[in-house]
Amino acid sequence: MLWPYTRRSAREEPERSSIWDCRRVPTRARWAPADVEGVIRPDSRTWRSVAAAGTLNKWQPVAVIPDGLAPPPTELDGRVVVAGELRSLEGRLHFDVDRRRVHADVSALIGVSSPGWPAWDLRQPLGRSPFAHVDLGGGPGAEMRLLDRPLEPGDLYRLDLSYGIDAPLVADPLPIAWGEGTVGFDVWCSDLAPGRYLEQWLPVGLCQDCFSLSLEVEITGAKEPHAVIANGQIDGEWRIRWPDHHTSLSSLLMIAPASSLVSGEAGPVRLTAEASLGIDPVEEAERAAAYLEAYSSLLGPYRHGSRFLAHLWGSTRGMEYDGAASASVKALEHEVFHSWFGRGVKPATASDGWIDEAITSAGGLYRRRPAVRRSGLAHERRRRLRRVGGLRGSIRLD
Numbered sequence: 001m002l003w004p005y006t007r008r009s010a011r012e013e014p015e016r017s018s019i020w021d022c023r024r025v026p027t028r029a030r031w032a033p034a035d036v037e038g039v040i041r042p043d044s045r046t047w048r049s050v051a052a053a054g055t056l057n058k059w060q061p062v063a064v065i066p067d068g069l070a071p072p073p074t075e076l077d078g079r080v081v082v083a084g085e086l087r088s089l090e091g092r093l094h095f096d097v098d099r100r101r102v103h104a105d106v107s108a109l110i111g112v113s114s115p116g117w118p119a120w121d122l123r124q125p126l127g128r129s130p131f132a133h134v135d136l137g138g139g140p141g142a143e144m145r146l147l148d149r150p151l152e153p154g155d156l157y158r159l160d161l162s163y164g165i166d167a168p169l170v171a172d173p174l175p176i177a178w179g180e181g182t183v184g185f186d187v188w189c190s191d192l193a194p195g196r197y198l199e200q201w202l203p204v205g206l207c208q209d210c211f212s213l214s215l216e217v218e219i220t221g222a223k224e225p226h227a228v229i230a231n232g233q234i235d236g237e238w239r240i241r242w243p244d245h246h247t248s249l250s251s252l253l254m255i256a257p258a259s260s261l262v263s264g265e266a267g268p269v270r271l272t273a274e275a276s277l278g279i280d281p282v283e284e285a286e287r288a289a290a291y292l293e294a295y296s297s298l299l300g301p302y303r304h305g306s307r308f309l310a311h312l313w314g315s316t317r318g319m320e321y322d323g324a325a326s327a328s329v330k331a332l333e334h335e336v337f338h339s340w341f342g343r344g345v346k347p348a349t350a351s352d353g354w355i356d357e358a359i360t361s362a363g364g365l366y367r368r369r370p371a372v373r374r375s376g377l378a379h380e381r382r383r384r385l386r387r388v389g390g391l392r393g394s395i396r397l398d
């Protein structure tokens, strides 16, 4: 989950991390990554060899799984626009601390369920690429990009992109945090504005689309060790793999100087916090574990594997991910509750986030019910649950 960054060498490479084994939360038919691994690109190039601002290459035909949650096709200037279906996304993010630049080389395998021009999104500038944003009816801020050609169902296509990364073109963006020999990065997802999921940084489709994600994160020029926080499987320095049931609102990735963090564990909880908060990370991890236990007894099993990843920060903001959350101290319980509503049962579309938000905001009432008192929590844990009860105040909840 949390690995110090050192320069690359076989001798210094950390041991393989423990697997972040999120269990599958079915939202549609399974697509097996093995279907792609056997595919050979006709021109023998790899994704690393393509450096154009945007290229689309037809790929070997593979069956596409229909996505029942996709919106119906719409028409734009005589073109039938359909929801693009992302099957897998892999690539590399390079953080050049000396030059204060981030560069992405990514390769997306995409398809469609019905013939048309696939819509997708990426809130980073692509220069004079053919993939300009267009309004598909979502209004200002909710524009999406179209591929430069229509696709037929039954085929998969590989989209290779190479582009620089900076603050995304969205409402309330979070810039890359450059310091003297350091860098800070956070996917900073939010339900509160269009384009605030992974499309801020990576080419993805709509938020109901499930896809596997694999990123190599490299930092050069850093003057001190850095750490990566992610709810995926982290190998070495650092290849991070997120499971294929994740969507664009599932995956957490943060990078920070290791010296700026403290960490603690309790039961299934792996918690990090900004060191400047001055909190006891073990105590906070115990508090999160108590919430998990209480809500598991009330709502049913926790469905994100054997781990819950939490990061506490000074911001009043908070955000839920699959089996993970970034939150203020006050909002920790709220974000844990989202493991059932929001990231257990997911919103069907980007406009449906209010439903799980309403349920989660009201969900704190559960802990005052007799069922919680019967849940077998230790006295100290119950005390902490009560203590947090009156602190909602001005928290801005995502």
Ligand SMILES: [Zn+2]
Residues within 6 Å of the ligand: 334, 338, 357, 360, 397, 398
């Ligand atoms: Zn929320």
